[in-house]
Amino acid sequence: MSNLERDPVELLCPPDDATGPGVVVYGYREVPLGGPRAMPVRRTLPQRGRTTIGAWCFADHYGPDEVAETGGMVVPPHPHTGLQTVSWLFEGEIEHRDSTGSHELVRPGGVNLMTAGRGISHSEVSTPGTTRLHGVQLWVVLPDDARGIAPFFEHADTTPFRVGDATVRVFVGELANDGDVTDAAAAPVTVFTPLLGAQVDMPAGGTVELALDPAFEHGLLVDAGPVRVEVPGTDAATEVPWAQLAHLERGHERVRLRADADPVRVVLLGGVPFGQELVMWWNFIGRSHDEVVEFRRRWQSDVIARNDPDGPFGTVDGYDGDPLPAPELPTVRLKPRR
Known part of the structure; x- marks a missing residue:
């Protein structure tokens, strides 16, 4: 998925070594995903005060959307560098195409993971048979x-x-x-830092206690709820509303989740705190202003102007439409956002 903001926020994210016992809850901002009717998504990462959870650096949560009303997902070919994209659905079906030649559908229960590395382009479009679209789109920084x-x-x-x-x-x-825990507790996809991504569903009145890796920090993105988050061994209990993100610093070995009158669904994210600086702008992740400027220049030159179809971003075969131009860079150098 692309970041389709016309004025994307620039971020330089320093390493985060904080440790603490509490649960911090973050809200979201609504971002239009584009298309004629601008399907809205709720973005909880990145934001002021929290830019990463482990190597998870971007989280969009959307739906359930009636495709007849929103127009569904129509994301033209666009670039990525320095990251992995993770597509995970609760309802619907999305068709993925990319410049490596991959063509794959993603449905509930399946995961699409795309590693951009030095550069890739891809498109994502909800299929004609999809009437409701509901899921999350996540990025992992490499x-x-x-x-x-x-x-x-x-x-x-x-x-x-x-x-x-x-x-x-x-x-x-x-x-x-x-x-x-069973053998199903490990996903057969490639990661480059220790990570966890999982969907947890509970009926109304249900309770679960999950083991955590104490080297990880964790996030809980609430898709259905609210959910009560308790840290065993402490008196801490925090109610996390729908569409909000709870963050637990590393050092915890267990967490207890409780559902009240409504069923609960959460996306559990975790990872070792990311110890490297990064610059995020639009769909690029780099390490400096100049590097991101060069990524944008190559995309505009090689793909939009089509001066070099064999450049690092390649071409997406089978998509009926033009690739997405990059927005204009800020008039100042990309700088930290506090």
Whole structure:
């Protein structure tokens, strides 16, 4: 998925070494995804005060949207550098095409993971048979030793398993080892830093206690709720409303989730705090202003002006339409956002 903001926020994100016992809840801002009727998404990462959770650096949450009203998802070919995109659906179906030649559908229970590396372009379009669209789009920043690799694409199906009252599907990385954990708690897709991405569903009145890797920080994005988040061994209990993101600093070995009168669905994200600076602008992740400027120049020259169809971003075959031009860069150098 692309960041389709006309004035994308520039971010230089310093390493985050904070540790603490509490749960911090972050809201979202609504961003139009584009298209004639501008399907809205709710963005919880990045934002002021929280730019990453582990190597997770971008989270868009959308739906359930009636495609007849919103027009669905229509994202033309656009570039990425220095990251992985993770597409995960609760309802609907999306067709993915990219410049490596990959062509894949993603449906609920399956994950599409695209590694941009040094450069890739792709499109995402909801299929004609999709009437409701509902899911999350996530980005993972690549560390220095992996961000220059050749791009590639992976698709995997996941297997649900029970923990307490919850049904869990792991779609990236691995859930911390516990007595209730099965082989399905590890996703067969490639990661370059220790990560976790999982869907957790509970019925009304349900409770689950999950083992956590204490080296990880974690986030809980609420798709259905609210959910009550409790840290065992403390008196902390925090109610997290729908569409908001709860953050737990590293050092916790377990977390307990409780549903009240309504069923709960959360997306659990985790990872070792990302220890490298990065600059995020539009659909590029780099390490400096000048690097991002060069990414944009190559995209505009090689793809939009089509001066070099064999450039690092390649071409997306099978998409009926033009690629997406990059917005104008800010008139000042990309700088930290506090």
